Amino acid sequence: MSFTNLRKYFNVILVQKLIVAALLISILSSFLAITLKHITEYLEHSFLVKATKQNFLMFVFPLVGLFVIYFMRQYLFKRKENKGIKEIFDATKSKNKSLPLYKVPSHFINGLFTVAFGGSTGIEVSTVVSTAAIGAATHKKENQFRNYKTELICAGITAGITILFSSPIAGILFSMEVIAKKKNKVFFLTNGIAVLVTYSLLLILEEEPLFSLIIKSWNYYAIPYFILLGILAGYNSVLLTKMVLFFKKQFGEIENDFHKILIGSLIIGTLLFIFPQLYGDGYHAMKSLFVLNNPTFNFSFVATFFGILILKPIITSATLASGGDGGVFAPSLFIGAFLGLLLATFLNTVFNVNVIPINFMILGMAAVLSASLHAPYTSLFLVCGMINDYTLFFPILMVCFVAKYTSKFVYPYTVYTYSATVVK
Known part of the structure; x- marks a missing residue:
């Protein structure tokens, strides 16, 4: 086999592996995002109803939520603070740094407890970092992926944002505008798969948009x-x-x-x-x-x-x-x-x-x-x-x-x- 044919053969194998990796990342990230979204919605509504009836709970719930997050961070998540999207920037800009797998449960649980117990933020960044960690973990499993860490991380993020906001275009644009800030064939391959998988899941589950509005016109x-x-x-x-x-x-x-x-x-x-x-x-x-x-x-x-x-x-x-x-x-x-x-x-x-x-x-x-x-x-x-x-x-x-x-x-x-x- 000539060198040219050998190179083509390995390129085909690489593309096949990237497709499989993107599919795996997209499916796992989609289910993580949709699970976090619905559990948080349910608990937040339930706790808010209780707190509006008994006002002292407005002080109790945030205190409980922050203490639970603190103790989990101390005893489950290696005593390391969550730095949000900056963690992703550090991972994508450095060849040596990555997102450890424990970031998946860490951000999932911490995001859930923060919002459900009254913390005035959202689960979007928690979802973004969790899904990015799934992409990073997949990147580390295969030596041939060493040059595509950012693309695989973004595939997870694209899936997560798409699920949260029912917008595949917003998902891929966020990965492009905020995280990767670059475009290449592998990016569009992996993130295109993420968009297809998550959009299909949204259709299958018949997910409703966050706000049901009728916009008639503008002047x-x-x-x-x-x-x-x-x-x-x-x-x-x-x-x-x-x-x-x-x-x-x-x-x-x-x-x-x-x-x-x-x-x-x-x-x-x-x-x-x-x-x-x-x-x-x-x-x-x-x-x-x-x-x-x-x-x-x-x-x-x-x-x-x-x-x-x-x-x-x-x-x-x-x-x-x-x-x-x-x-x-x-x-x-x-x-x-x-x-x-x-x-x-x-x-x-x-x-x-x-x-x-x-x-x-x-x-x-x-x-x-x-x-x-x-x-x-x-x-x-x-x-x-x-x-x-x-x-x-x-x-x-x-x-x-x-x-x-x-x-x-x-x-x-x-x-x-x-x-x-x-x-x-």
Whole structure:
């Protein structure tokens, strides 16, 4: 056999192995994501109902959740903290570093306990790191995969994001925009398989979109107001980013882990007592917003919305700094929905411009997420997938770019790209 034929033969074998690996990663990651999603939804709803009936539980649940996470980290997960998406960046940028397999149960369990017990974040980052660890473990099992660690890690992430938001395009775009930041044939092969597997699973299980909405239209005269929303979203994302970094720095100076948990749970409990809407990932509160029909712009409305917009970054930061697992996905969507409705109600009441509130909520969700991740295309398809509607495609795309570049102008880092060694 000639050298050329031999090389072709080994290339065929490599491709076959990559296909099998991608299939395995996609199936395992899909079932992990869908399991975490539904268990968290059930427990979060159950605990929230209990806590709203007996308010003292708003203080008890976060304390219990953070203590359970702490003890599991100490005795089950090698006493190592979860660093979120930064762990993935470290693994993809280094030939020597990888994601150990224990990261799968670690992030799964910690994400579940954080959100179900009231921690004001989401399971998105927990899902991303868990599924990335599945890809990394598969990469280490075969010597021929040594050059394709990033592609296999991204296959798991693509599957996880697709399941969470019912959007295959958002899944692959997140892997491309945020994690890999590169494109090659192997990336599209492995991640294309992940998209096909997860989308097929979504169809088989008849998974419903997170929000069931009907978007009728949008008006061209509202474009200047969309741009204003994008600018405000950029500033709000910077507030969230800086708050998370500030809290992590301050809590990092507390040597006693029990003190961190006690202080963090006290902050969380107090803010949940004031605004139960801040409990967990906040999707329950967002769903209640979508059924509001032209709310009245009065003192109570303004005070509630301003309070939530100011306190959400604080409670999210306290959750993460005191040991909770998660990131800024769900908080960004939450802030965006409240910001959008506040702006639309203000414009309609004060200036009588007759904009459509539900459109502003959806645009706000995408805009703040885009600004927080610096990923406009991911945010566009992710939000469209969440509502299963593409009517607002072009307005969302516009506000995503406005928000991203506003946030980059004000502060060039995200919580995932910031390094303590970088001078602000």
